Amino acid sequence: xxxxxxxxxxxxxxxxxxxxxxxxxxxxxxxxxxxxxxxxxxxxxxxxxxxxxxxxxxxxxxxxxxxxxxxxxxxxxxxxxxxxxxxxxxxxxxxxxxxxxxxxxxxxxxxxxxxxxxxxxxxxxxxxxxxxxxxxxxxxxxxxxxxxxxxxxxxxxxxxxxxxxxxxxxxxxxxxxxxxxxxxxxxxxxxxxxxxxxxxxxx
Numbered sequence: 001x002x003x004x005x006x007x008x009x010x011x012x013x014x015x016x017x018x019x020x021x022x023x024x025x026x027x028x029x030x031x032x033x034x035x036x037x038x039x040x041x042x043x044x045x046x047x048x049x050x051x052x053x054x055x056x057x058x059x060x061x062x063x064x065x066x067x068x069x070x071x072x073x074x075x076x077x078x079x080x081x082x083x084x085x086x087x088x089x090x091x092x093x094x095x096x097x098x099x100x101x102x103x104x105x106x107x108x109x110x111x112x113x114x115x116x117x118x119x120x121x122x123x124x125x126x127x128x129x130x131x132x133x134x135x136x137x138x139x140x141x142x143x144x145x146x147x148x149x150x151x152x153x154x155x156x157x158x159x160x161x162x163x164x165x166x167x168x169x170x171x172x173x174x175x176x177x178x179x180x181x182x183x184x185x186x187x188x189x190x191x192x193x194x195x196x197x198x199x200x201x202x203x
Contacts, residue, residue, distance in 0.1 A: 014042075015042055015043060016042055017043075017044065020033075020047060020048055021048060021051065022049065022051070023051055024051065025048060025051035025052065025053055026051070026052045026054075026057065027053060027056045029051070029053075029057075030051075033061065034064040037061070037064035037065075037067070037071065038067040038068065039067075040068065041069070042070060043068075043071055044072050044073065046073070046074050047075040048075060048079065049076070049077045050077070051079060052079070053076070053079040053080065053081075054079070054080045054082070055081065055083070055084045058076070058081045058084075058085030062085070062088035062089045062091065065089075065093075065096045065099065066092050066096060068096075069097075069098055071099060072099055072100045073100065074099060074101070074102050076104055076107070077105040078105070078107070080107070081104065081107045081109070081113075083112075083113065086117065087116055089104075089117075089120075090119065090120035091120070093123075093127065094123040094124065097125065098126060099126060100127060100128045100129065101128065102129070102130055103131040104130070104131060105131045105132060105135060105159070106134045107135055109135035109136065109137065111136075111140045111141035114132070114135070114137050114141035114144055114145060117132075118144040118145050118147060118148035121145070121148035121149070121152050121155060122152060124152065127154060127155055128154060129157040129159075130155060130157070130158050130159070132159060133161045135160075135163060136163065136164070137160060137163040137164070137165055138163070139165055139166050141163075141165070141169075142160070142163075142165040142168075142169030142172055145158065146172045158173070
């Protein structure tokens with residue numbers, strides 16, 4: 001309740017970055033945060049990495065994205081977004097006009113959900129960076145993303161490292177799009193989300 005009240009009613013305009021990663025927000029906390037985001041007009045970056053948020057939490061946050069007009073960076077890495085959450089996020093991407101950086105890494109997105117996200121990319125006019133590292137994407141998912149990028153000229157960075165897109169998937173993406181695609185594996189572990197940058201680059 002305290003966070004919701006602060007985001008709704010604070011008169012200072014200095015809170016532009018909020019890092020709630022590793023705080024066990026869960027779906028109930030996501031509901032509170034979603035209500036606050038609908039009216040907050042200062043926050044530009046939100047980190048919810050490893051917050052134990054599942055489908056319902058992702059769904060209500062997606063609804064908030066259709067109202068919020070300031071958030072440009074959302075880190076949702078290492079949560080548990082399943083079918084409903086992915087569909088909700090995708091629908092919000094079709095209408096949201098401020099989000100430029102979205103990190104969905106380590107959410108086990110898989111090919112079917114990558115297809116859903118791909119459909120959203122065809123209609124999105126603002127997202128410049130999408131992180132799908134460690135999301136179980138195979139050549140089939142890479143093909144779906146490639147089809148979306150053929151009609152999307154806004155996205156400039158697509159991170160697919162620690163997936164299994166293989167040579168065929170990498171070739172399809174690299175030959176057909178000007179997007180900077182990272183598929184490089186790392187043994188040092190994924191870096192934490194950076195809310196100081198407007199674009200997630202190579203690790």
